[in-house]
Amino acid sequence: MYVVTAEEMRELDRLTIEQIGIPSLVLMENAGRAVAEEVFRAAGTGRTRWGVLVGKGNNGADGVVAARHLQDAGYDVQLLYVEDPSLWKGESAVQRDIAVHYPLRSEVYVPGAVDWSRFDGLIDALLGTGSRGAPRGPYAAIIEEANASGLPIAAVDIPSGLNANTGSLNKPCIHAFLTVALAFTKRGLEQFPGAEAAGQVIVRRIGIPGGLADKLGVSTFTLTAEEMDEKQGLDAFRKRRSDSHKGSFGHLLIAAGSRTMSGAGVLCTRAAIHGGCGLVTWALPDRISGPLTGLVPEAMLQPMEDNGHGGWSAVAAEQLIPLTEGKEAMVLGPGMGRWDGDTLWMRAVWDQTDVPLVVDADGLNMMASSGTKPWPTRKAPVILTPHPGEMARLAGLTTAEVQADRIGLVRAFAAERGVTLVLKGARTVIATPDGKVYINRTGNSGMAKGGSGDVLAGLIGSLLAQGLHPEQAAVIGVFLHGQAGDRAAADKPSYALTASDLITYL
Ligand SMILES: NC(=O)C1=CN([C@@H]2O[C@H](COP(=O)(O)OP(=O)(O)OC[C@H]3O[C@@H](n4cnc5c(N)ncnc54)[C@H](O)[C@@H]3O)[C@@H](O)[C@H]2O)[C@H](O)CC1
Numbered sequence: 001m002y003v004v005t006a007e008e009m010r011e012l013d014r015l016t017i018e019q020i021g022i023p024s025l026v027l028m029e030n031a032g033r034a035v036a037e038e039v040f041r042a043a044g045t046g047r048t049r050w051g052v053l054v055g056k057g058n059n060g061a062d063g064v065v066a067a068r069h070l071q072d073a074g075y076d077v078q079l080l081y082v083e084d085p086s087l088w089k090g091e092s093a094v095q096r097d098i099a100v101h102y103p104l105r106s107e108v109y110v111p112g113a114v115d116w117s118r119f120d121g122l123i124d125a126l127l128g129t130g131s132r133g134a135p136r137g138p139y140a141a142i143i144e145e146a147n148a149s150g151l152p153i154a155a156v157d158i159p160s161g162l163n164a165n166t167g168s169l170n171k172p173c174i175h176a177f178l179t180v181a182l183a184f185t186k187r188g189l190e191q192f193p194g195a196e197a198a199g200q201v202i203v204r205r206i207g208i209p210g211g212l213a214d215k216l217g218v219s220t221f222t223l224t225a226e227e228m229d230e231k232q233g234l235d236a237f238r239k240r241r242s243d244s245h246k247g248s249f250g251h252l253l254i255a256a257g258s259r260t261m262s263g264a265g266v267l268c269t270r271a272a273i274h275g276g277c278g279l280v281t282w283a284l285p286d287r288i289s290g291p292l293t294g295l296v297p298e299a300m301l302q303p304m305e306d307n308g309h310g311g312w313s314a315v316a317a318e319q320l321i322p323l324t325e326g327k328e329a330m331v332l333g334p335g336m337g338r339w340d341g342d343t344l345w346m347r348a349v350w351d352q353t354d355v356p357l358v359v360d361a362d363g364l365n366m367m368a369s370s371g372t373k374p375w376p377t378r379k380a381p382v383i384l385t386p387h388p389g390e391m392a393r394l395a396g397l398t399t400a401e402v403q404a405d406r407i408g409l410v411r412a413f414a415a416e417r418g419v420t421l422v423l424k425g426a427r428t429v430i431a432t433p434d435g436k437v438y439i440n441r442t443g444n445s446g447m448a449k450g451g452s453g454d455v456l457a458g459l460i461g462s463l464l465a466q467g468l469h470p471e472q473a474a475v476i477g478v479f480l481h482g483q484a485g486d487r488a489a490a491d492k493p494s495y496a497l498t499a500s501d502l503i504t505y506l
């Protein structure tokens with residue numbers, strides 16, 4: 001599904017109206033009717049007294065249309081105009097006049113004077129994609145009162161106060177249980193904290209042709225299960241050739257684990273095996289290889305020169321590099337730890353190997369220690385899998401800055417570095433070097449635990465080793481990782497979910 005910015009949405013509206021010739025009022029009628037249908041679906045015949053909070057722009061006008069349709073369906077509806085509607089222009093004025101003649105009951109909002117107990121629910125039609133900055137004046141006051149009322153709020157297009165492009169919340173911002181996104185979902189509805197403020201997001205067509213988004217070059221997407229099958233080839237990938245042997249599914253090299261973080265290597269290796277690749281070789285410091293023998297019996301262990309403490313510092317890059325021969329991909333980083341000179345070491349591996357490479361955890365930190373200057377584009381593809389903290393170090397930002405506009409950041413970073421980038425966290429985003437961004441919707445808070453990332457790195461490496469394109473490996477890996485978490489969370493409380501469960505449920 002396409003995910004648009006406020007600017008893209010405005011342009012799509014404009015093209016539909018001016019070039020296709022669908023009048024603005026027709027789009028608005030479709031929008032308001034869709035909102036009414038979804039509110040009716042959610043509230044049924046139990047909660048029938050609805051207040052509609054109406055702003056002065058087109059978002060408010062959509063709300064007036066919704067009010068008409070809800071009244072027709074038998075609801076008791078009251079418009080609350082946030083500003084004096086006699087000053088309104090354009091479509092808003094048209095809808096205001098229709099409301100007078102229909103008639104719909106209306107009043108102008110006076111701060112502190114609304115008896116909210118008259119309502120069973122509210123429709124937020126205050127601000128949409130035309131809003132700028134934090135809600136001001138009476139808009140701010142009515143949002144505060146509406147939130148404080150405790151009533152369920154259904155938002156038209158976006159919750160008022162949400163930054164539609166980044167998902168950050170202005171103060172104040174409506175907290176909705178339902179958001180009816182018009183024509184396309186918006187970036188801000190698909191990233192936290194916006195996704196939380198929006199509640200359930202339902203996208204409704206209003207007459208803007210879907211193909212127009214492609215024409216305009218919209219390149220941000222969410223992926224439904226159906227789209228995973230059809231567009232990302234997940235269905236085809238699941239069908240393993242019956243005349244296959246272990247050599248058919250690739251050989252993955254994993255460089256991971258050290259004395260205090262051996263589990264990262266175990267999880268990564270197990271996830272890789274469960275992800276379907278034919279062979280996995282796990283390179284690890286010699287001292288820990290003994291105790292771990294037999295823990296992952298399906299993998300081959302490659303003990304490396306030990307520094308005496310189960311660490312990697314004695315392993316020359318020249319010892320690791322030849323191990324990539326005959327491998328289809330490599331994962332580097334989970335639980336490796338850090339040591340003096342590790343950045344140069346990592347750079348040597350980067351420059352002198354030509355297998356597709358997944359860099360995670362300490363591998364990313366080694367890269368970050370060289371500063372923010374991009375490393376030369378590798379011959380073979382690279383997938384970086386940072387969490388927000390690692391991303392911050394790579395980009396020379398704070399974690400808060402990373403989280404403030406995840407989509408904008410990953411798109412720019414992936415393009416600049418020529419890598420596929422997986423920025424983890426609730427609603428993981430994946431950016432490709434050619435400027436596409438995918439937002440993942442699977443997964444849950446039970447996965448917010450140490451080890452989840454190691455599983456993801458191993459899984460993506462496994463998919464790369466099986467010959468998937470880096471974009472496909474990253475998108476399918478992230479999707480399946482979250483889906484495994486969702487299946488696990490259906491069987492046990494999310495508190496009790498473990499990274500090992502993710503592997504089981506793969
Ligand atoms: N034909 C169409 O274009 C369609 C649009 N749809 C709906 O329209 C909104 C976007 O409407 P727009 O008129 O561009 O803006 P808003 O209603 O979001 O904003 C109204 C108005 O509010 C003022 N304002 C802006 N920021 C603030 C603020 N922070 N505090 C207070 N006031 C603010 C400003 O003057 C704006 O003009 C879209 O979301 C859809 O709901 C329909 O979908 C149909 C097609």
Ligand SMILES: [K+]
Pocket residue numbers: 059124125126127128155156157158159160
């Ligand atoms: K709104």
